[in-house]
Amino acid sequence: xxxxxxxxxxxxxxxxxxxxxxxxxxxxxxxxxxxxxxxxxxxxxxxxxxxxxxxxxxxxxxxxxxxxxxxxxxxxxxxxxxxxxxxxxxxxxxxxxxxxxxxxxxxxxxxxxxxxxxxxxxxxxxxxxxxxxxxxxxxxxxxxxxxxxxxxxxxxxxxxxxxxxxxxxxxxxxxxxxxxxxxxxxxxxxxxxxxxxxxxxxxxxxxxxxxxxxxxxxxxxxxxxxxxxxxxxxxxxxxxxxxxxxxxxxxxxxxxxxxxxxxxxxxxxxxxxxxxxxxxxxxxxxxxxxxxxxxxxxxxxxxxxxxxxxxx
Amino acid sequence: xxxxxxxxxxxxxxxxxxxxxxxxxxxxxxxxxxxxxxxxxxxxxxxxxxxxxxxxxxxxxxxxxxxxxxxxxxxxxxxxxxxxxxxxxxxxxxxxxxxxxxxxxxxxxxxxxxxxxxxxxxxxxxxxxxxxxxxxxxxxxxxxxxxxxxxxxxxxxxxxxxxxxxxxxxxxxxxxxxxxxxxxxxxxxxxxxxxxxxxxxxxxxxxxxxxxxxxxxxxxxxxxxxxxxxxxxxxxxxxxxxxxxxxxxxxxxxxxxxxxxxxxxxxxxxxxxxxxxxxxxxxxxxxxxxxxxxxxxxxxxxxxxxxxxxxxxxxxxxxxxxxxxxxxxxxxxxxxxxxxxxxxxx
Numbered sequence: 001x002x003x004x005x006x007x008x009x010x011x012x013x014x015x016x017x018x019x020x021x022x023x024x025x026x027x028x029x030x031x032x033x034x035x036x037x038x039x040x041x042x043x044x045x046x047x048x049x050x051x052x053x054x055x056x057x058x059x060x061x062x063x064x065x066x067x068x069x070x071x072x073x074x075x076x077x078x079x080x081x082x083x084x085x086x087x088x089x090x091x092x093x094x095x096x097x098x099x100x101x102x103x104x105x106x107x108x109x110x111x112x113x114x115x116x117x118x119x120x121x122x123x124x125x126x127x128x129x130x131x132x133x134x135x136x137x138x139x140x141x142x143x144x145x146x147x148x149x150x151x152x153x154x155x156x157x158x159x160x161x162x163x164x165x166x167x168x169x170x171x172x173x174x175x176x177x178x179x180x181x182x183x184x185x186x187x188x189x190x191x192x193x194x195x196x197x198x199x200x201x202x203x204x205x206x207x208x209x210x211x212x213x214x215x216x217x218x219x220x221x222x223x224x225x226x227x228x229x230x231x232x233x234x235x236x237x238x239x240x241x242x243x244x245x246x247x248x249x250x251x252x253x254x255x256x257x258x259x260x261x262x263x264x265x266x267x268x269x270x271x272x273x274x275x276x277x278x279x280x281x282x283x284x285x286x287x288x289x290x291x292x293x294x295x296x297x298x299x300x301x302x303x304x305x306x307x308x309x310x311x312x
Numbered sequence: 313x314x315x316x317x318x319x320x321x322x323x324x325x326x327x328x329x330x331x332x333x334x335x336x337x338x339x340x341x342x343x344x345x346x347x348x349x350x351x352x353x354x355x356x357x358x359x360x361x362x363x364x365x366x367x368x369x370x371x372x373x374x375x376x377x378x379x380x381x382x383x384x385x386x387x388x389x390x391x392x393x394x395x396x397x398x399x400x401x402x403x404x405x406x407x408x409x410x411x412x413x414x415x416x417x418x419x420x421x422x423x424x425x426x427x428x429x430x431x432x433x434x435x436x437x438x439x440x441x442x443x444x445x446x447x448x449x450x451x452x453x454x455x456x457x458x459x460x461x462x463x464x465x466x467x468x469x470x471x472x473x474x475x476x477x478x479x480x481x482x483x484x485x486x487x488x489x490x491x492x493x494x495x496x497x498x499x500x501x502x503x504x505x506x507x508x509x510x511x512x513x514x515x516x517x518x519x520x521x522x523x524x525x526x527x528x529x530x531x532x533x534x535x536x537x538x539x540x541x542x543x544x545x546x547x548x549x550x551x552x553x554x555x556x557x558x559x560x561x562x563x564x565x566x567x568x569x570x571x572x573x574x575x576x577x578x579x580x581x582x583x584x585x586x587x588x589x590x591x592x593x594x595x596x597x598x599x600x601x602x603x604x605x606x607x608x609x610x611x612x613x614x615x616x617x618x619x620x621x622x623x624x625x626x627x628x629x630x631x632x633x634x635x636x637x638x639x640x641x642x643x644x645x646x647x648x649x650x651x652x653x654x655x656x657x658x
Contacts, residue, residue, distance in 0.1 A: 097337065102329075
């Protein structure tokens with residue numbers, strides 16, 4: 001254990017690599033998660049997020065690299081680490097025939113310490129469904145039950161793999177509220193997501209992954225600031241336009257025409273907007289749609305890779 | 313390392329999980345619990361009290377037909393030659409008696425069919441008697457249907473053993489492959505649960521069902537057919553438990569790598585089929601050549617059935633069943649150890 005890690009690092013990953021047959025899933029990743037933070041791995045499907053998190057969870061073995069949890073390694077301290085982890089797998093599967101309470105009791109029995117099953121159920125607001133079978137739950141309720149199963153050992157570190165994928169908007173917000181509650185309780189969380197709004201809302205720090213590599217890291221605010229763009233203007237027109245004239249607008253960057261209109265990044269909205277309207281007016285092109293918004297992590301990903309997070 | 317910490321609660325919860333999944337699956341419950349009852353009822357129909365069996369034969373000439381009618385065990389049809397041949401081929405009759413040259417008689421039948429051989433003797437006896445044969449020695453029949461020596465007495469321990477094998481291997485194999493396929497297993501091994509507990513819970517779950525699966529056919533056979541249980545009940549129960557554990561361990565091993573139900577059921581059939589045939593379920597395994605007897609005796613189903621039969625029919629003490637008990641115990645330990653080592657957890 002020669003790695004000079006700061007004592008507060010709950011999870012430390014160095015030089016992680018993993019290949020499947022001819023695909024490099026994880027290509028040299030370093031991560032450091034400290035106690036009490038919510039750390040996000042953001043990236044499109046196939047970026048290597050799940051492989052990375054499953055190696056950290058001790059479910060997959062890496063080809064190379066080091067994973068330390070609480071200063072311990074899987075090879076030597078597996079059962080001790082397991083006692084301190086709470087894990088929610090991507091699309092967690094639980095037996096459909098048993099009830100919510102029975103499921104939580106089962107998982108509680110594997111851990112030395114932790115809340116009473118009924119308290120864990122209350123924590124994820126499933127009291128009303130206590131005696132319902134898992135098979136009868138909605139997607140959002142199943143996901144909350146999965147969270148209860150992850151929390152039932154009073155974990156020092158919580159891994160959440162795509163906690164809201166496949167949920168309807170209301171169920172997503174409920175899960176977000178729960179995760180925010182966990183953060184307020186001072187829990188350490190590592191989550192993966194391909195929703196930039198989720199990462200922005202929940203995560204203190206984010207690592208953006210693409211093709212098995214971390215291509216950027218920092219707080220969501222730092223990352224957005226790093227691309228030097230504050231705003232995005234999106235508009236559609238009734239007829240073809242001269243994009244070069246638009247690109248010449250002061251402060252305009254990255255003008256691109258897509259199927260559903262033109263999108264451009266600008267630094268100073270108050271100067272760019274009049275200039276844009278002016279340019280369109282000179283070309284005699286009618287506007288059919290116009291939106292402006294602040295730059296997001298999505299724009300960071302676009303700036304770094306030229307692709308959208310959810311392109312694939 | 314707190315690897316070896318004993319957590320009975322986890323084992324209880326895992327076994328409860330198996331049990332709950334089973335009793336809440338209507339189909340599994342139906343087949344698991346109704347099948348022993350159906351089996352017993354089937355036996356009841358097959359072995360109900362009835363007179364000695366009759367055989368159907370055909371006579372091609374009226375004089376032969378008249379001779380055969382004298383024997384009440386023969387059901388005789390008089391047919392012309394073509395019709396008789398057709399009936400024989402269709403299996404409606406098992407033997408044709410037709411006149412040969414110079415007042416001789418020709419019997420047509422399949423000599424590999426035991427029923428046809430019986431028919432041959434009965435028909436010949438009737439024809440010879442009608443022609444005036446007098447037996448040199450007089451014989452009287454004293455029909456012995458002694459309890460413990462009938463076919464049903466032989467069959468019931470065989471069926472009980474076969475049931476233990478089938479329920480353990482099928483029940484366990486499908487449950488495990490299903491849990492692996494639906495990734496239930498992956499979630500559960502992401503906890504500190506000791507992995508051996510997961511496998512042990514399957515063995516314990518089978519034991520919970522065993523009482524019912526074994527008791528129903530045995531009690532039925534005892535009450536309805538008077539099949540004897542001459543040895544100790546405790547010994548019989550202990551043998552069933554040991555047999556169930558051995559076959560459950562074998563089931564674990566079969567399911568240790570398979571990812572699909574199809575792959576698993578293929579292996580299950582390959583493993584079970586030879587034992588259905590050679591291990592003495594329906595007929596004695598002694599019928600097979602001496603060379604293969606050591607192999608047959610080493611098979612778990614042979615060991616279990618031999619031990620059950622000896623206990624039920626001859627009251628043989630467990631001390632004389634050392635070979636059988638040892639064979640079952642070795643299968644249990646070897647299969648469980650291998651399964652734990654080979655098991656694919658995701």
